[in-house]
Amino acid sequence: MRGRGRPGGIVTAKVLLENGFDVTVFDKYQQVGGIWSSEGCYDGLANQSALRLFEFADLPNRLHFAGAVDTQRYLEDYARTFGVLDCVRPRTEVISIRPVEGSGRVGSSGWSVDSRPAGDEAADLHRETFDYVVVASGAHHHAQLPELPGRESFRGTVLHSNEVRAGTFAGRRVVVVGGGKSAVDLVTRAAPEAASATIVQRKVNWMILSGFCSAWSATSGSCSPGSARRSCPAITIPPASPRSTASTSGSSVLCGGSSPATCCFPPGCTGCRGICGPLTRSRSIWPMRE
Template structure:
């Protein structure tokens, strides 16, 4: 197993629960992946909080502490992950400060080459390298000020007294624009399109808890109810200078941020259209407006790259040929956990991916007929995981799945093959 972030940890628990022997590599000095703000190359920043609420975000059988706030900060998430690893005896099994340099097929096995030149052989591999380490950078031709990606950002002090343009409508970009509003001389946020804004709380309850109560409805019905409700709840954001959404709810990621609208309404942040051109320190936007900026921060996302085995996974923007985003359809014994883009919190999806991977590897290690039957499923099953939604065609949404459809299919597969989640086994302690 490669990687000891959230996906790697929950995969390790699933393997351990089945008594499977495994070797676990982690290039950094501790568990937690991107949530460790001290790890080299992490995109974590001081004000970062979970986008999904703690109520729906814990791993099965090990819920987040009740004294955590609705939306825990990055230090609390890291503490949760380390507690999870210690509780399940995972930490002592991890080979820290051990980077994988190369992964290659070797007949019926897998050859792992470590950074120190050591080569080891395995019958199967689970790849969990994380999805926010390789920044997707774009140029700003003609601009002569400072350009940096959000992966380099840590705190609002970096913007003190400067004129800042944040580029990107993702949740981290919105967070950073709000941070900059406290210290910068002027702040703008550039978005090429309009987005749906979803408040983090509705009637005092986390919005994903409220929204979950309607997930039994067909997606079209749920959307028909939610869109007018959001317009009533949030108001007309075009009055503030944002573009109206050019898509229906759920077709691309929404903005889960209460503070951005607050800062825009108070004049602390100025919404801008997409960038048309730049000349020196002046940037002109597609609506013809222009302004001078000292720094442009690109909150333009990340590639889901696998630098030690990219040729095995195809497109670095999002791995292709993965059944259920977990099983290579071209390379037997190559599995992954964590490569999933969806419209919900990720941890419970990672949990389900992990226990299906562990169930398959358990059967495979015994050469059972069940493993052969599942391998046929890997080759032939191509389920519709969209719930009828027409997702955006942007690179970020390649491989995008609807959470409800994904969970339903994973649970159906688990039930068919008898692969119960580790946290659902008898005697598992609930936190």
């Protein structure tokens, strides 16, 4: 049985081991965890899951909006606890998977797997045969960069999010294109160190950053207004014409309201006592200012 060292691959290998299979796990990186490993993540990658939302039932944790290091450590602890680490071949890249020829349905005679040391294109391929194959490489393994008109004449640096490393943004004018998880991570990462940071997105999604209310208790569902206001770098959102871009020169959080307001509290908290209206998906991002 062949698998992959990402979260889905780890737990699949664990279940197969428990059911008596001889398991081999190929992992392109030195660490298990896929995008959470140090080789697979961009600088600033953070887990957007609150307490109890990022864990397997058979190994609870205390992760709460954790960083990539702690998230990867949990996945590695899980793999170690259930014997998966002993089955892993780190820094091994799978080049091809083909069904072994034979009668019956495709794959009934087994699967031929070619692999080599990761990053060494000159290395000889190592071929092995397995009875079953589990592909758990994830949906976000290969970078996708759109072909935008005029890109060839742009004199700056164009990077995919996964190519960002520590110091990439220092002192530079940064534009992040997109409005998803990685875009918000990166514009927040760029804000304290870049000369300027701007995010451009086609459709607005409201993102609540992990620092929105550090006093918020995920277990009790309450917060302390005093401590929240001291710890949260609030943003004032003016009732101006909405734009499709937003920029920030500092590390900030965004709060939605139908009138000018400053709020440090998450949805459901009564600390702001109605100062801020409910967050909506229909509102565009406004120019941010501290």
